[in-house]
Amino acid sequence: MYDAAASKRSAHIGRLRIAIRGAVQGVGFRPFVYRLANELRLKGFVKNSPRGVLIEVEGNGGTIDQFLLRIPRELPPRSFIQSLESTHLDAIVFSDFRIEDSDEEGVKKALVLPDVATCPDCLEDVLNPENRRYRYPFTNCTNCGPRYSMIRSLPYDRRNTTMARFEMCAECLAEYDDPLDRRFHAQPNACPECGPQLELWDAEGKVTATRGGALIAAADAVRKGSIVAVKGLGGFHLICDAANDKAVQELRLRKRREEKPLALMCPSIEFAMALCSISDLERRLLTSPEAPIVLLTAKKDAKISSRIAPGNPYLGVMLPYTPLHHLLTREVSMPVVATSGNLSDEPMCIDENEAIERLGGVADAFLVHDRPIERHVDDSIVRVMAGREMVLRRARGFAPLPFEVRGAREPIVAAGAHLKNTVALAKDGDAFVSQHIGDLETKEAFDAFGRVIKDVEHLYDIRPSIAACDMHPEYISTKWADRSGLRSFPVQHHxxxxxxxxxxxxxxxxxxxxxxxxTGYGSDGTIWGGEFLSINETGFERAAHLRTFRLPGGDSAVRDPRRTALGLLYELLGEKLFERKDLFPVVSFSDAELNVLRKMLSQCLNSPLTSSAGRLFDAVAAILGLRKHCAFEGQAAMELEFLARDSETSSYELRLVKENGSPIIVDWEPMILSLLSDINCGIPAATTAARFHNSLVEMIAAVASECGTESIVLTGGCFQNRYLLEHSVKRLRKDAFKVYWHQRIPTNDGGISLGQIAAAVRADQE
Ligand SMILES: [Zn+2]
Ligand SMILES: [Zn+2]
Ligand SMILES: [Zn+2]
Structure with a gap:
């Protein structure tokens, strides 16, 4: 566990940057920030910029958190936050807090804003029987509603959105034209008279109810145990009663999603609090205009199906973010499963006719409407780790806000990696990272990949000349870059x-x-994944890596951690391995299977070498007998994380092998040998799992001290592991290193496209 108290005691001064967009200019917002900062004795500044309000504050961790939490709570009247992104940075030592002059530098760039969750005023309208928008699911205002999911092109004008087909009625038009109205120039403005309407369809696409009746019938169906596909903001959700075991099981079966956790939508924060423990930062996220899925610790007595997140102490929870979701979940009046409307890992459906085709066998009914969705935007996923917010999937609410990349001379497109793909486009110092696209395993996903690239090019009028991509020659994204006709620029994955x-x-x-x-394709053609890279001004050197071992069957080992374990143990024990009937990975295979694997390993057939840390996790999980098969990548590793007992502080011996001129090899042999003897001695798996994690942390600390570089960056999918991240941060800080990890961009392969852009920019500057 991250020790917040200890971290506070040792806390050096940190800087927090907050970028706020919304109705925050000309409403007394800057004086409010000034007062709040002074009250909390924080130094820094606030200023208006062409992008909204930019705030930087310096102080200790706890006070900075207070500041962040109090801004949305204590906003001055008439101001409204549509988007808030915060980033922890190194302190630069401000002497006071001041309101700085507006940043007029550079051209005012037109930004496409992310979708914004329903504001409290609109929710009130929808719930007020006296209001003309009572129970109208497409209510919105200047402060809230669809943006990115409905914009066709810039400038952001109604005729350039998917609302173009709806002509405003006289009353809506009057609001739209009145500068004093909350709906002044609200592009998606609509009401029951003139706007989009709901319909309920059966599995064949036949209309069974309309308008309010459709909503009530859909809620009824959910309560009775049906699976309903709901067309929302950025795509379809599949919704069912979260407490109904049979419905959840049926959903998994039909969606072909065996064990991956399912997200929940709760009618209100109170429902979420009944299911999970929620910290202040987590509460801020849940109720923020971004309204992401937040990974929360489930309460033991949470009244939901055990099939939601089997073997997982966390639940992914979000709150309703459109009036449609508010009305529907209130009508159902209990938490519902709200998972993307797709089959396994395909992109989510956005069109009702496509949904009938693709989800026909999955949903019993379809709650649809006639406002077209311009592009798919999944729900974002955020987790609080090491006392900070970390975006694990960046989509609704965040995309397509840009990252700053200085020094790019030519427009660049980055094709990303293979799994959890995102793409990015850069121009004039901005990198626009796309919403989450998904695993490029299916035709649907690859089509979406192509669409998103064209889409971002069109929205921002970017004509790239460089196509950055992964080094892996077989990635479909790499092949796309090679065939793009642009200058291809391969970047090593790590x-x-x-x-x-x-x-x-x-x-x-x-x-x-x-x-x-x-997995990542290494510069030497082997599979990398446990890398320590020294980054210099122009490139990198491989400073150290985990000792390699063979993966019998290559990629198929990802789904079967026992194979990975055999590969690892073979490296250690050689042929003797197959006599070890005390080892789970050995006895869990049939003799015939074992013979095949033995042949593969002894003759190095289809058994590539890897230094992957993820596979090391898999191997250890299999050695502990946790799991025979993985329903999704990293499942075994996740279980190992959940198992690790926090109170266990000891670790296994480690060995660094140093040879002049080659990278340090971090040898896991002593660790695995001790782990095997722990198992033989009957040490509980929770203790062994913790010792394993602690040993990895010690490896990280040992290599860091060998290299002696003050700034340490922790990245890659393994750092979604809370135990590993929090303990590494603490351990490295103890040795006075400066430690950095991901905040706004995913630590998994969803972050690769931004890294590819950064690599291309560096090369361009040489
Ligand atoms: Zn609103
Ligand atoms: Zn109207
Ligand atoms: Zn990766």
Missing amino acids: YAHVLACMTENEVHPPVLGIAWDG
Whole structure:
């Protein structure tokens, strides 16, 4: 566990940057921020910029948190936050707090804003029987409603949105034209007279109810155990009663999603509090205009189906973010499963006719409407770790807000990686990272990939000349870059991870980048994944890596951690491995299977070498007998994390192998041998799992001290592991290192596209 108290005691001064967009200019917002900062004795500044209000404050961690939490709570009247992004940065030592002159520098750039969750005023309208928008699911105002999911092109004008087909009635038009009205120039403005309407369809697409009746019938169906596909803001959700085991099980079966956790939508924060423990930062996220899915610790007695997140102590929870979702969940009046409307990992459906085709066998009914969705935007996922917010999936509410990348001379497109793909486009110092696209495993996903690239190019009028991509020659995204006709610029996968993290944290070389993930194509053609990269001004050097082992069957080992374990143990024990009937990975295979695997390993057939940390996690999970098969990548590793007992502080011996001129090899042999003897001695798995994690933390600390670089960046999918991240941060800080990890951009492969942009920019500057 992250020790917040200890961190506070040792807290050096930190800086928090907050970028706020919304109705925050000319409403007394800056004086409000000034007063709040002074009350909390924070130093820094607030200023208006072409992008909204920019605030930077310096102080200790606890006070900065207070500041962040109090801004949305104590807003001056008439101001409204549509988007708030915060980033922890190194202190630069301000002497006081001041209101700075407006930033007029540069051209005022037109930004496409993310979708904004329903504001309290609109919710009130919808719930007030006297209001003409009573129970109208498409109510919105200047402060809230669809943006990115409905914009066709800039400028942001009704005729350039998917609302173009709806002509405003006289009353709506009067609001739209009245500068004193909350709906003045609200592009998606609509009412029951003139705007979009609901329909309920059966599985064949036949209309069974309309308008208010459709909503009530849909809620009824959910309460009775049906699965209803609901067309929302950025796509379809599949919704069912979260407490109904049978419905949840049926949903998993039909959606072909065996074990991956399902997200929940709660009618209100009170319902969420009944299911989970919620900290102040988590509460801020849940109720923010971004309204992401927040990963929360489930309460033991949470009254929901055990099939929602099997074996997982966390629940992904979000609150309703459109009037449609508010009305529907209030009508159902209990938490519902709200998972993306797709099959396994395909992109979510956005069109009702497509939904009938693709989700026909999944949903019993379809709650649809006639406002077209311009592009798919999934729900974002955020987790609070090490006392900070970390975006794990960046989509609704965040996309397509840009990151700053200085020095790009030519427009660049970055194709991203293969799994959890995002793309990015950069122009004039801004990198626009797309919404989450998904795993590029299906035709649907690859089509979406192509669409999103064209889409961002069109929205921002970017004509890239460079196509940055992964080094992996077989990635479909790499092949796209090769065929694009642009100058292809391959970037090593883990280098991209580190650069993405450096970019958002504004850290400059020298940096030791620790990039741990499942798989990435290495500069030497082997599979990397347990990397320590020394980042210099122009490139990187592989400073250290985990000892390699063979993966029998290559990629198929990802789904079967026992294979990975055999590969690891074979490296250690050789042929003797197959006599070890005390080992779970050995006895869990049939003799015939074992013979095949033995042949693969002894003759190095289809058994590539890897230094992957993710696979090391898988192997250890299998050695502990946690899991035979993985329904999704990283499942075994996640279980190992959940198992680790926090009170266990000891670790196994580690070994660094140093040879002049080659990278340090971090040898896991002593660790695995001790772990095996722990198992033989009957030490509880919770203790062993913790010792394993602690050993990895010690490895990180040992390599960091060998390299002696002050700034350490932690990146890659493995750092979604809370135990590993929090303990690494604490351990490295104890040794006086400056530690950076991801905040706004995913630490998993969703962050790769931004790293590729950063790499291309660096090369361009040489
Ligand atoms: Zn509103
Ligand atoms: Zn109207
Ligand atoms: Zn990766």
